[in-house]
Amino acid sequence: MFAEFERFIREQASVTDEDIQLMRANAVERTLRRKDLLLQAGDVCRYKTFISKGFLRTYRTTDDGSEHIMQFSPENSWTTDGESYENGTPSFYNIEALESSEVVMWTRKDFNSLFEQIPQLKAYSDKLIFSNLARTRQRVFTAISATAEEKYDEFIQLYPGIINRVPLHMVASFLGVSRETLSRIRHAQVRS
Amino acid sequence: MFAEFERFIREQASVTDEDIQLMRANAVERTLRRKDLLLQAGDVCRYKTFISKGFLRTYRTTDDGSEHIMQFSPENSWTTDGESYENGTPSFYNIEALESSEVVMWTRKDFNSLFEQIPQLKAYSDKLIFSNLARTRQRVFTAISATAEEKYDEFIQLYPGIINRVPLHMVASFLGVSRETLSRIRHAQVRS
DNA sequence: TTAAAACGGTGATCTATGTCCTCGTTTTTA
DNA sequence: TAAAAACGAGGACATAGATCACCGTTTTAA
Numbered sequence: 001m002f003a004e005f006e007r008f009i010r011e012q013a014s015v016t017d018e019d020i021q022l023m024r025a026n027a028v029e030r031t032l033r034r035k036d037l038l039l040q041a042g043d044v045c046r047y048k049t050f051i052s053k054g055f056l057r058t059y060r061t062t063d064d065g066s067e068h069i070m071q072f073s074p075e076n077s078w079t080t081d082g083e084s085y086e087n088g089t090p091s092f093y094n095i096e097a098l099e100s101s102e103v104v105m106w107t108r109k110d111f112n113s114l115f116e117q118i119p120q121l122k123a124y125s126d127k128l129i130f131s132n133l134a135r136t137r138q139r140v141f142t143a144i145s146a147t148a149e150e151k152y153d154e155f156i157q158l159y160p161g162i163i164n165r166v167p168l169h170m171v172a173s174f175l176g177v178s179r180e181t182l183s184r185i186r187h188a189q190v191r192s
Numbered sequence: 193m194f195a196e197f198e199r200f201i202r203e204q205a206s207v208t209d210e211d212i213q214l215m216r217a218n219a220v221e222r223t224l225r226r227k228d229l230l231l232q233a234g235d236v237c238r239y240k241t242f243i244s245k246g247f248l249r250t251y252r253t254t255d256d257g258s259e260h261i262m263q264f265s266p267e268n269s270w271t272t273d274g275e276s277y278e279n280g281t282p283s284f285y286n287i288e289a290l291e292s293s294e295v296v297m298w299t300r301k302d303f304n305s306l307f308e309q310i311p312q313l314k315a316y317s318d319k320l321i322f323s324n325l326a327r328t329r330q331r332v333f334t335a336i337s338a339t340a341e342e343k344y345d346e347f348i349q350l351y352p353g354i355i356n357r358v359p360l361h362m363v364a365s366f367l368g369v370s371r372e373t374l375s376r377i378r379h380a381q382v383r384s
Numbered sequence: 385t386t387a388a389a390a391c392g393g394t395g396a397t398c399t400a401t402g403t404c405c406t407c408g409t410t411t412t413t414a
Numbered sequence: 415t416a417a418a419a420a421c422g423a424g425g426a427c428a429t430a431g432a433t434c435a436c437c438g439t440t441t442t443a444a
Contacts, residue, residue: 034412060333060337062337066337068333068336068337070329070332070333082322082325082326083322083326083329086322126318129321129322129325130274130275130278130321132325133274133321133324133325133328134274134275136325136328136329136332137262137275137328139332140262140328140331140332140335141252141260141262143332143335143336143368144260144335144366144367144368145252145254145258145260145368147400147401148400148401167420167421167422168421168422169420169421169422174336175336176335176336176337177401177402178401178402178403179421179422180401180402180403180404180422180423180424181400181401181402183422183423183424184401184423184424186422186423187422187423187424226442339430339431340430340431359390359391359392360391360392360393361390361391361392369431369432370431370432370433371391371392372392372393372394372431372432372433372434373430373431373432375392375393375394376393376394376431378392378393379392379393379394
């Protein structure tokens with residue numbers, strides 16, 4: 001699992017062999033089976049997690065019991081609940097494996113010390129957060145301005161591949177539309 | 193204008209007198225009248241802006257001409273289009289003064305050099321971005337999971353004061369509901 | 385200081401989307 | 415490998431919220 005991470009980070013940030021050793025030193029590897037939770041709502045998110053293999057989702061449950069997906073996380077991406085991780089507060093989110101997955105994790109303490117020792121890692125992380133914020137803003141804009149069909153079209157364009165990897169109701173949940181509406185939109189598009 | 197900024201930043205980050213001098217050195221002050229644009233869609237956002245007095249909004253226009261408000265920015269807060277600012281790409285957003293305002297701005301080049309010279313400023317900025325991301329995520333969650341009334345209630349709770357400072361249709365635009373619906377929700381709540 | 389524009393409210397519709405249901409197929413799991 | 419669960423599709427109906435239209439009041443700007 002760390003091997004995949006090493007390959008990934010080397011191509012994302014120009015890190016040295018020593019940097020890699022540092023990162024390896026306090027990395028925690030974990031294997032997840034389908035439906036395993038990496039984070040449970042109510043717990044504090046203690047780790048920053050790199051997904052070396054598999055597929056996760058981050059979702060939140062409303063009072064009426066319905067689930068709303070905030071994020072899909074395929075291999076070669078990161079996941080965490082930043083708010084809980086930074087502030088040590090209980091998380092609202094669940095992070096669940098949708099496929100059997102392999103991840104590499106670091107505690108905040110360890111990762112912050114990596115930031116101090118590896119400035120390129122900090123710069124890379126800053127960039128990630130920026131692009132994350134830009135994408136989240138875009139998602140707000142779409143959520144408040146687009147029709148269900150426009151939301152779906154943008155999803156397909158922005159995240160091709162995901163549609164073939166998760167059940168339709170999860171895409172609907174991510175978009176904030178009902179499963180049935182999404183099913184109808186798709187069918188209407190096939191015909192046209 | 194810089195005086196207000198100085199007061200603000202001193203209480204947010206522990207900066208020295210010399211730090212203040214550095215920040216003052218390349219700060220650009222600007223006065224805006226109501227309806228003036230700080231940023232026009234299509235232009236590159238060249239500045240990071242602190243609002244020392246007044247009130248701005250950031251909005252985006254859809255193809256059909258409708259405006260969607262992404263952010264309200266009262267005095268003692270910051271505004272910029274991070275994506276355009278960081279990447280030098282044309283912005284999708286307009287930033288407009290809703291009241292006559294006074295702002296202090298820095299170019300990216302200058303602000304980045306301040307980051308190098310004033311680590312506390314960088315740390316403060318990192319925190320801001322984190323909380324910004326957390327708030328934006330929360331807004332996504334609400335947008336995809338809540339009813340119009342729940343959206344309004346959360347807005348009032350999260351941003352008390354703004355409701356008395358902007359016309360109702362702007363709150364509606366921020367929430368992604370129609371002016372009429374919001375008006376009815378408010379009236380129904382007064383009665384209950 | 386006055387004409388024009390913006391604003392908030394409300395009634396009468398309309399409609400996009402949600403909800404509830406059933407059914408056949410595929411996938412999962414014991 | 416068989417029973418159970420999850421899934422996608424689609425029909426019938428319900429409804430939250432949009433749209434359109436109009437009005438009186440307040441604010442803005444020439």
